[in-house]
Amino acid sequence: MIVFLYTIFIGGLMNVNIYFAEEIRECDRLAEDSGLSIFSLMENSGHALFEGMSKLLHKKQRIGILAGGGNNGGDGIVLSRLLLNHGYKAELIFPLGLPSSRVAQDHLDYYKTCGYRYSTEMEGEYDVLIDGLFGIGFRPPFTKQMIGCLDFWKKSNALKIAIDIPSGVEANHGRVEAAFQADHTFCLHGAKPSAFLYPSGTYYGELHIVDIGLPQRARFRVWTEEDVRGTWPAAKDYTHKGTFGTGLLIAGSRQMPGCAILAGTGAMRAGVGKLVMATEKTVADSCVISLPEATYVDREDSQWRKDPSISKIAAVAIGPGLKPDDSLENLITDFLEESEFPVILDAGALSERSYPKGRKSPVILTPHPGEMARITGKTVAEVNENRIQLASDYAISHHVTVVLKGMNTVIAFPDGTGFVNVTGNRGLSKGGTGDTLTGILLGMASQGYQPSMAANAVYLHGKTAELYAEEKAPSSMLASDIMQIWPVLLRKMELS
Ligand SMILES: NC(=O)C1=CN([C@@H]2O[C@H](COP(=O)(O)OP(=O)(O)OC[C@H]3O[C@@H](n4cnc5c(N)ncnc54)[C@H](O)[C@@H]3O)[C@@H](O)[C@H]2O)[C@@H](O)CC1
Numbered sequence: 001m002i003v004f005l006y007t008i009f010i011g012g013l014m015n016v017n018i019y020f021a022e023e024i025r026e027c028d029r030l031a032e033d034s035g036l037s038i039f040s041l042m043e044n045s046g047h048a049l050f051e052g053m054s055k056l057l058h059k060k061q062r063i064g065i066l067a068g069g070g071n072n073g074g075d076g077i078v079l080s081r082l083l084l085n086h087g088y089k090a091e092l093i094f095p096l097g098l099p100s101s102r103v104a105q106d107h108l109d110y111y112k113t114c115g116y117r118y119s120t121e122m123e124g125e126y127d128v129l130i131d132g133l134f135g136i137g138f139r140p141p142f143t144k145q146m147i148g149c150l151d152f153w154k155k156s157n158a159l160k161i162a163i164d165i166p167s168g169v170e171a172n173h174g175r176v177e178a179a180f181q182a183d184h185t186f187c188l189h190g191a192k193p194s195a196f197l198y199p200s201g202t203y204y205g206e207l208h209i210v211d212i213g214l215p216q217r218a219r220f221r222v223w224t225e226e227d228v229r230g231t232w233p234a235a236k237d238y239t240h241k242g243t244f245g246t247g248l249l250i251a252g253s254r255q256m257p258g259c260a261i262l263a264g265t266g267a268m269r270a271g272v273g274k275l276v277m278a279t280e281k282t283v284a285d286s287c288v289i290s291l292p293e294a295t296y297v298d299r300e301d302s303q304w305r306k307d308p309s310i311s312k313i314a315a316v317a318i319g320p321g322l323k324p325d326d327s328l329e330n331l332i333t334d335f336l337e338e339s340e341f342p343v344i345l346d347a348g349a350l351s352e353r354s355y356p357k358g359r360k361s362p363v364i365l366t367p368h369p370g371e372m373a374r375i376t377g378k379t380v381a382e383v384n385e386n387r388i389q390l391a392s393d394y395a396i397s398h399h400v401t402v403v404l405k406g407m408n409t410v411i412a413f414p415d416g417t418g419f420v421n422v423t424g425n426r427g428l429s430k431g432g433t434g435d436t437l438t439g440i441l442l443g444m445a446s447q448g449y450q451p452s453m454a455a456n457a458v459y460l461h462g463k464t465a466e467l468y469a470e471e472k473a474p475s476s477m478l479a480s481d482i483m484q485i486w487p488v489l490l491r492k493m494e495l496s
């Protein structure tokens with residue numbers, strides 16, 4: 001599995017909503033139609049930036065604010081005025097020329113009316129540099145003129161802060177030709193997808209979200225511990241194994257028997273009442289030693305689906321340790337068309353197929369970037385650079401839930417909404433961790449499906465790696481450690 005090694009630091013504890021550029025433009029349009037002008041929104045942005053950034057600044061510092069020609073530059077103009085009003089040594093600079101945006105020009109007029117000056121070149125050393133060159137309006141290429149500016153930025157030892165987006169990074173996309181590396185980025189209204197994509201996310205530094213007074217309407221947001229607690233099913237009294245459902249796991253082959261053990265352990269520790277494993281006889285013989293709690297049916301027997309143990313299943317997971325072939329495809333088609341319980345498809349069960357529309361119970365796909373590339377016809381780099389949009393588009397067009405794994409796993413629902421998970425570390429970039437996640441999903445779905453369950457599974461799966469790293473080197477973690485740590489994690493978080 002590909003995992004990218006950078007960490008997202010989110011300042012404060014507030015919810016992080018994620019807005020595509022077109023959603024921000026729609027928010028602006030709605031505000032303008034109702035009489036809240038962009039001029040006022042820019043004023044609000046400047047105040048919110050001042051309030052957030054002033055916690056990182058002090059009045060003796062020489063602060064250079066680099067402003068571009070668009071509205072990101074306009075935010076820089078308002079911020080400069082407020083810093084000067086409050087006695088900071090702020091210097092407003094237009095290294096790429098004066099503003100072309102009408103609203104930014106109006107703010108510059110007011111700035112001048114206040115008696116403040118600006119320049120067009122950076123000079124000497126600054127203690128702080130603020131990047132207000134480009135925001136959500138940036139489109140590649142990174143021009144020659146910008147390269148000069150970037151060289152200055154790179155050579156400076158100043159504290160580096162970006163307004164909304166580090167310049168050179170696009171709002172929606174992960175690709176980066178060149179960009180301004182920030183120590184902190186203050187995102188207006190909400191984060192943009194590129195903060196969670198690779199390599200763009202590496203340029204943001206610590207993320208801060210600033211409120212500019214617009215209503216929150218994002219389709220995507222970061223899933224948090226508070227969300228897990230708020231959606232975790234209440235403990236049940238007077239239970240027996242039937243209370244927690246029967247899960248069917250179709251997994252494991254002679255070449256990959258361990259996948260069945262990992263997924264099976266995931267399902268059982270995630271709380272399924274009864275687990276039935278449908279696998280090859282030799283695989284069952286080895287699995288039973290590690291997982292005596294499960295029951296086994298022989299998938300090589302043509303009558304296996306008539307086995308009474310699978311007459312009342314609550315959910316099925318198919319794919320870990322399996323290779324795609326016609327018989328597997330036919331089996332999946334049967335489950336998709338005939339069953340009325342959640343179907344979880346992973347690894348060998350993922351293919352370029354269509355899914356029945358209007359199916360009562362959910363279908364959950366758990367591709368890693370390589371599998372997503374295979375089922376969409378894209379390259380792995382294309383998947384990673386655009387994973388939120390891609391997962392969302394696929395979920396909508398195929399009426400499925402997509403759990404697109406890897407750094408910042410995306411959970412996308414058929415209605416176009418979704419979550420991004422930020423837990424985990426490099427301990428999860430090992431073979432078998434995806435099989436474990438599939439098992440956890442099966443274990444949870446067998447007890448009663450709810451959409452939040454997929455996000456909770458991913459969140460906690462990532463948290464096990466964080467808990468492991470508290471005492472041990474993440475590189476030494478094994479997939480089988482996940483479900484050893486799981487019980488301790490649940491107890492620590494007081495989840496039942
Ligand atoms: N709702 C919000 O979040 C608000 C955001 N505002 C700010 O407005 C910004 C967006 O403003 P704009 O739409 O003006 O976009 P930008 O400020 O990112 O700049 C766009 C300008 O840069 C030019 N440009 C784009 N790519 C270029 C390239 N490669 N080389 C040279 N020139 C290039 C464009 O032609 C355009 O003139 C946001 O990022 C944010 O900072 C606020 O001011 C208003 C409210």
Ligand SMILES: [K+]
Pocket residue numbers: 072131132133134135162163164165166167
């Ligand atoms: K910027």
